[in-house]
Amino acid sequence: MVSITVLIEIFIASLLPFNIALASILGMCPLIAISTNVTNAKGMGLAVVLVTTLTAAINWPIYEFLKWSGTDTLDLLVFMITIAASVQFLELAMQKFLPALYNAFGIYLPLITVNCIVLAVSLFFVNYDYGFLETVVFALGSSLGWAFAIVLLSGIREKLSVIADLPRGLKGKAIAFVLLGILALAFIGFAGIARVDPIQ
């Protein structure tokens, strides 16, 4: 049984110093594309948290099965299938039981199927040799960290689009990359407060 302090450390580590967007530079496409306003960014962030945590929780027992049967080389392929399937399943379930939320998510939910952070989180738990609880906490922390990053970035971009007189060549995606770089630099400040592979 893992201790609660280890879980807390994994959570904080995945949220801040090992932020999947700003330290691992993953999930860049939606991060740049959907960060033009805060409302959309929140929607996308929430959808990512939901899908990432769910798929990591599903992928863990499946990986255990692969290890048991000695076919763990298949993990990448199998994870991709389970991610696509669970997004599909989530969509069906939401359409049926939570139509309001389903409409609010709109295009974001299916988009997540191809979001690399969902796959990355599942591949990371293999690397770190996590148990089930650690995997879920790590997935939650990482996806919340990504949501945090996209909300931060969209907030800055929204303000910037109103007040800043940007040169033509820097408008839109170009300035988003610069902002992202500065944010990533700022997040280096969190380095050392926690580790994703705590010393037990």
Next chain:
Amino acid sequence: MEYILLPAVLLGIMLAITGLIIVADKALGSGGLKKIVINGNKEIEVTSDDTLLNILSQNKIFLSSACGGKATCGLCKCQVTEGGGEIKPTEMPLLSAKDKENNVRLTCQVKPTALTKITIPEGLLTAKEFKTKLVKMTDLTYDIKLLDFKLISPETMPFKPGQFAQIKVPGIDIVRAYSIASNPSDPSHIEMIVRYVPKGQATTYVFQALKVGDIVTLSGPYGNFFLQEQSKRDIVCIAGGSGKAPIRSILARLKEQGMTRKVRYFFGAKAVRDLYYTEEMKQLQKEYPNFEYIPALSNPLPQDNWNGATGLITDVLDRMTGDLAEAEAYLCGSPGMIDACIKVLNKHQIKPANVFYDKFA
């Protein structure tokens, strides 16, 4: 051993997951029953996840659509008063500010929700699908053909001169709209004038695959562009390219009525090889002094020996018309030509309510 185990495990997992999804889909239902209420009195119930345009056409309600659901022609507009969701980015460029205010949407982009309420013009509810047979195909110019369809079932399509119908291209299931060129007094035949568009899916079908005797599905009639038969005003007709089709239908009706209204017909083309029905028009002009046909060539070739009007259709129109305050205008052609001609008409004091046009998308 491993060579069998790996694919077996992968296949097993894939099959298991596919099975699970199918079960979930059956259990949860893909959205369930949807109800579409039309004009507050007609109801359609569907379970499919299709677009509104397709659902309506499956239920024999044919909204016009020239692009066939690609959100490029903007013809399949209708008012969605409830349950249409938010306007999609694909619709944005084709909706005016007024459209957005009135909840007008492109039905090819809207997927209905549990309860969707829409308003469509009553006239559209009369458009039907027809099984027809192509009985004649005539070359009018090097790139324009006249198609003559005999209606099989139903046997007649009553239409107003100027309206259009749609051809369903077999195999690729796209529809394209063409103006009806035939005499409205004979609703058992539908003639269309089709100009070849390089790489156009429908015109390629018409020019390369369609043969006399083929069975073709048409739907119609559509459109708010038709002859105002109750009016007594003088008429200016302007057409370009295959835009002669609806005007031909209008002239047929006017001729039957004894050509009591003064009609001037401007036709714009590039060179003599683009002109067609010239003899028919000259004959009409001879019979009825009220009718005048003015073909104008923008780039006559040296070998054309052209001594008619020369220049852009807008210039010829401007030169040859006087005050149009009491006249009616019927325009048919490319959007650019129509917009330019309307400017000229406005210059000659035409009342905007008396200008009718059909833009080719």
